[in-house]
Amino acid sequence: MSQNSLDEIDRGILHLLQHDARNTTTTEMGEAVGVSASTVGNRLQRLEDEGIVKGYHPQIDYHEAAFPLRVLFVCTAPIPEREELAERVLETNGVVSVKEIMAGVENIHVEAVARNRNDVVAVGRSLDDVGLDVVNEMLVKDEHVQPFDHFGDEATDE
């Protein structure tokens, strides 16, 4: 399917996108990595087609918005159904991420945002309805995300 062949140029493009995926132009990226703007456009197209870049999303501070609560549900799912359940849970209102863990009892981690305690209860109930066994439920105080900025620092000129 994919060749996994990222060269210096690809890594440079990814690196720059991770810094600001909305306002970084192909022209800027071209100058930084040493190719023309249209080449950057073509590379980006290929990265998207191969599924390496799956989309572009804003990083939203839910706490500052309208969702002050962030909850992590640690669950158990029967291995055969795990993948299907994970997909299903993602549809639940408020859920922002679902992690499938390779092995162990706590093999699905579900994270959700909520406006109040009622929302939290509702999410918990949904998980139960779907067939997940909720082992633990924790309040997340804060989450720091690093868009993995170690992608090829050396490939850019800046």
Place this chain on the structure above:
Amino acid sequence: MSQNSLDEIDRGILHLLQHDARNTTTTEMGEAVGVSASTVGNRLQRLEDEGIVKGYHPQIDYHEAAFPLRVLFVCTAPIPEREELAERVLETNGVVSVKEIMAGVENIHVEAVARNRNDVVAVGRSLDDVGLDVVNEMLVKDEHVQPFDHFGDEATDE
């Protein structure tokens, strides 16, 4: 600091950005939510200034790229130092997210991507060096991210 007053327009903008933060123009968003393109620009500026929108990042399939391993380290940190340690850990090469949990023994969850087992060992050592007690270490099979698309479906025309 922030008014937390997101109206229909703001929610519509966020909703559309979550779908595609790079290729959705202010013009398109304006048409969708029923205001002019410049108004969308102003709103977006305000959302960024208030810290509700903290940035724009590509969603990268690390597995398809060059980092086939994804590992979750569940750790314990002394409460007083937790926040500082979390910040420090985020600097570690390979780490993509750090979650501070409100209470309990497993109060810091660190997620990292790696090219091979050596990378994994290196990250574990870094966590130890910083002063975190690694309680558990799990291989992540798959992660599904939902950019929380429930932000105001009703505010758009599409």
Place this chain on the structure above:
DNA sequence: GCTGAAAGCCCAAGGTT
């Protein structure tokens, strides 16, 4: 596979209601 130029579209700024 990369480049360069042209066409079309978009964004930012200022002035207006």
Place this chain on the structure above:
DNA sequence: AACCTTGGGCTTTCAGC
């Protein structure tokens, strides 16, 4: 607070190498 117009810049496409 939202709109309109204009100038500058960006993306895309395609011929050419």
